[in-house]
Amino acid sequence: MTSPESVLPLYDLVVDVIIVGAGFGGCYALHEMRRQGYTAKILEAGGDFGGVWHFNRYPGVRVDSETPLYQLSLSNVTDSFNFTERFPDGEELRRYFDHLNDTLDLRKDAIFNTKVSGVHYDQVKTTWSFSTDSGLCATSRYAIFASGSTNKAFIPNFSGIERFTGPIIHPSVWPEDLDITGKKIGIIGQGASGIQILQTLAKQDCKITVFIRNPCTAIPMGQRVIPTKESEGLKNLYDTIFTRAKYGSPVGTAYNRCKVSYHDLSEEERNKLYEKLWKRGGYAFLSSNLPEYIVNKQANADVYDFWVNKVRARMADPVKRDIVAPLQQFQWIGTKRPSLEMDYYEMIDRPNVSLVNLKSTPIKEFTNGGITTVDGKAHKLDIVIVATGYDSVTGSLYDMNITDKEGVSLRKKWQDGIKTYLGMMVPGLPNAFFLYGPQAPTSLANGPPFLELQVEWVTAFLKKMKSDKLKAVEVSNEAAEEWGQASLKVFNILLNRETPSWWNGANIPGKRREPLIWHGGIPAWWQECSNALADWSKFTVSK
Numbered sequence: 444m445t446s447p448e449s450v451l452p453l454y455d456l457v458v459d460v461i462i463v464g465a466g467f468g469g470c471y472a473l474h475e476m477r478r479q480g481y482t483a484k485i486l487e488a489g490g491d492f493g494g495v496w497h498f499n500r501y502p503g504v505r506v507d508s509e510t511p512l513y514q515l516s517l518s519n520v521t522d523s524f525n526f527t528e529r530f531p532d533g534e535e536l537r538r539y540f541d542h543l544n545d546t547l548d549l550r551k552d553a554i555f556n557t558k559v560s561g562v563h564y565d566q567v568k569t570t571w572s573f574s575t576d577s578g579l580c581a582t583s584r585y586a587i588f589a590s591g592s593t594n595k596a597f598i599p600n601f602s603g604i605e606r607f608t609g610p611i612i613h614p615s616v617w618p619e620d621l622d623i624t625g626k627k628i629g630i631i632g633q634g635a636s637g638i639q640i641l642q643t644l645a646k647q648d649c650k651i652t653v654f655i656r657n658p659c660t661a662i663p664m665g666q667r668v669i670p671t672k673e674s675e676g677l678k679n680l681y682d683t684i685f686t687r688a689k690y691g692s693p694v695g696t697a698y699n700r701c702k703v704s705y706h707d708l709s710e711e712e713r714n715k716l717y718e719k720l721w722k723r724g725g726y727a728f729l730s731s732n733l734p735e736y737i738v739n740k741q742a743n744a745d746v747y748d749f750w751v752n753k754v755r756a757r758m759a760d761p762v763k764r765d766i767v768a769p770l771q772q773f774q775w776i777g778t779k780r781p782s783l784e785m786d787y788y789e790m791i792d793r794p795n796v797s798l799v800n801l802k803s804t805p806i807k808e809f810t811n812g813g814i815t816t817v818d819g820k821a822h823k824l825d826i827v828i829v830a831t832g833y834d835s836v837t838g839s840l841y842d843m844n845i846t847d848k849e850g851v852s853l854r855k856k857w858q859d860g861i862k863t864y865l866g867m868m869v870p871g872l873p874n875a876f877f878l879y880g881p882q883a884p885t886s887l888a889n890g891p892p893f894l895e896l897q898v899e900w901v902t903a904f905l906k907k908m909k910s911d912k913l914k915a916v917e918v919s920n921e922a923a924e925e926w927g928q929a930s931l932k933v934f935n936i937l938l939n940r941e942t943p944s945w946w947n948g949a950n951i952p953g954k955r956r957e958p959l960i961w962h963g964g965i966p967a968w969w970q971e972c973s974n975a976l977a978d979w980s981k982f983t984v985s986k
């Protein structure tokens with residue numbers, strides 16, 4: 444006799460495509476898949492659309508990509524939305540995602556508060572199955588992992604951290620009701636989130652101690668309000684701007700490319716160029732700069748000197764100045780995420796913000812009332828903000844427990860090095876696609892235009908599969924091997940190879956050091972993407 448359980452459907456949800464993640468990548472993938480006539484559902488751990496912009500609600504949270512390029516280029520969506528700032532804040536981005544939901548009618552195919560905890564491939568049925576922490580099980584022919592690169596928070600294992608009696612807060616889980624009034628606040632880390640938090644909190648009634656190991660070579664943002672009339676006028680140029688960002692820029696932006704070489708210019712002419720770009724604000728200072736600075740140490744030192752003088756001129760405290768902008772170059776500029784700032788250096792300079800240099804006095808331990816550094820100094824604190832980043836790019840992919848057709852986990856498969864083709868497919872994982880993942884332009888690119896390219900490639904891939912009547916396609920080992928080598932080769936040309944950073948796994952103890960991201964720019968990557976679909980020679984196909 445069959446038990447009642449055995450006649451229940453094995454899966455709660457059966458669709459053509461399961462998409463993990465409801466950020467830019469997942470939302471666009473859902474829209475495209477439905478347009479192609481597939482049934483598709485998003486599974487999302489969080490409670491709403493937005494990805495990192497849903498989670499990150501810390502004071503001062505803001506994107507460093509310039510309007511209008513931090514959005515999808517779908518005209519139905521752009522027509523009816525105005526960004527109000529050159530660099531939109533978190534709240535505006537959440538408003539944008541609400542608008543995306545409304546315009547594209549995304550909600551009916553998104554399942555929230557559902558974290559994927561296991562993903563397996565059935566070779567006989569050629570389907571993917573997903574188990575989740577909410578108990579929901581799903582199965583699909585195709586899998587799209589749009590799980591982002593910065594969703595696994597990393598907090599170093601500080602000695603005694605469990606003894607601290609106050610809140611310890613990672614920026615991605617900022618409590619809505621946190622009251623900082625009159626409090627002694629410690630901020631550890633001065634990367635992208637750390638500097639935004641500092642420049643915001645320093646204006647409020649609190650006492651701040653900043654613990655800093657590696658300063659950020661931050662560049663002025665040049666923030667300004669965009670009047671709605673201007674925003675509307677800019678829409679006339681969207682086709683040009685977006686086309687340029689997607690197909691004509693290494694990093695998915697529309698900035699001018701420098702047409703002269705470092706060696707063509709005198710020192711005076713070079714300084715004039717730096718000055719001009721600096722004044723404009725934003726990443727143009729790097730993207731439109733003399734191209735040699737990312738490969739040539741002299742050219743890089745030149746840009747650093749310009750930067751260091753600009754920043755030091757904004758500060759009065761000589762000790763702080765030497766910590767956040769040392770005359771002696773400590774890092775090749777532009778080889779670690781160079782964040783944008785508004786008045787960060789003025790805020791650090793305030794007498795009521797104190798700075799602890801972790802290079803000379805590392806943290807010894809947390810106590811119940813603060814942090815003690817190795818020089819024996821006890822810093823009394825009520826709240827500690829750990830702006831210490833993420834186990835980026837691979838962290839949340841590993842946690843999802845994806846296994847290949849032989850049952851081998853992704854973590855195991857990649858223990859001796861990440862192996863992907865184009866950062867989008869992995870040998871042993873047929874019909875599965877990765878967005879914003881390792882060995883693609885990912886965090887080196889402006890997100891949305893790059894993600895559009897990735898989704899468009901997946902769409903073209905599925906169309907080709909359909910017209911060739913294929914059931915399953917898997918990338919070959921050789922193709923992945925070659926792509927991994929190409930990725931390493933281009934990384935080794937750049938000064939980035941000498942800079943430990945989260946772009947190469949250096950921020951996580953025990954993590955393998957390798958370029959997590961394709962450093963060769965979007966056009967070279969896209970060229971290979973387009974070539975890949977000329978025939979199936981890089982793949983193993985089954986009818």
Ligand SMILES: Cc1cc2nc3c(=O)[nH]c(=O)nc-3n(C[C@H](O)[C@H](O)[C@H](O)COP(=O)(O)OP(=O)(O)OC[C@H]3O[C@@H](n4cnc5c(N)ncnc54)[C@H](O)[C@@H]3O)c2cc1C
Pocket residue numbers: 463464465466467468469486487488489493494495496497499505506507508557558559560589590591592593594635636839842843878879888889890891894
């Ligand atoms: C503070 C901050 C600032 C940034 N600034 C910029 C910038 O200036 N310019 C820029 O281009 N990019 C920036 N980024 C990068 C940003 O992540 C990308 O631009 C873009 O959001 C990537 O979109 P995505 O959809 O690929 O991933 P995400 O936005 O990361 O979304 C992925 C989603 O997948 C979900 N997910 C992950 N694992 C699971 C699981 N197991 N089960 C279910 N759901 C899961 C997550 O909850 C998340 O909602 C920034 C990121 C952060 C954190």
Ligand SMILES: *[C@@H]1O[C@H](CO)[C@@H](O)[C@H](O)[C@H]1NC(C)=O
Pocket residue numbers: 490491492544545548550
């Ligand atoms: C998305 O839009 C629908 C209506 O189209 C609305 O009911 C819903 O609240 C919106 N947001 C989310 C997160 O579902």
Ligand SMILES: *[C@@H]1O[C@H](CO)[C@@H](O)[C@H](O)[C@H]1NC(C)=O
Pocket residue numbers: 519
């Ligand atoms: C844009 O919206 C209109 C009206 O709702 C709809 O008919 C059209 O299909 C949409 N276009 C795209 C590309 O989604």
Ligand SMILES: *[C@@H]1O[C@H](CO)[C@@H](O)[C@H](O)[C@H]1NC(C)=O
Pocket residue numbers: 523524525671672674675
């Ligand atoms: C955007 O701005 C234009 C010009 O002011 C206005 O006509 C339009 O209604 C605005 N759109 C939204 C969604 O606010």
Ligand SMILES: *[C@@H]1O[C@H](CO)[C@@H](O)[C@H](O)[C@H]1NC(C)=O
Pocket residue numbers: 559560561576842843844
């Ligand atoms: C992945 O699997 C391990 C071991 O089975 C489990 O401990 C872990 O919780 C799983 N990951 C998630 C995100 O559930």
Ligand SMILES: *[C@@H]1O[C@H](CO)[C@@H](O)[C@H](O)[C@H]1NC(C)=O
Pocket residue numbers: 600601602603
């Ligand atoms: C964290 O540090 C403590 C000692 O300070 C050690 O016992 C523990 O194993 C460490 N944990 C990890 C995950 O490294």
Ligand SMILES: *[C@@H]1O[C@H](CO)[C@@H](O)[C@H](O)[C@H]1NC(C)=O
Pocket residue numbers: 644645646647648649650651793795796
């Ligand atoms: C520091 O002082 C400024 C100016 O006096 C004040 O506005 C600000 O709130 C103070 N900030 C901190 C962190 O104490």
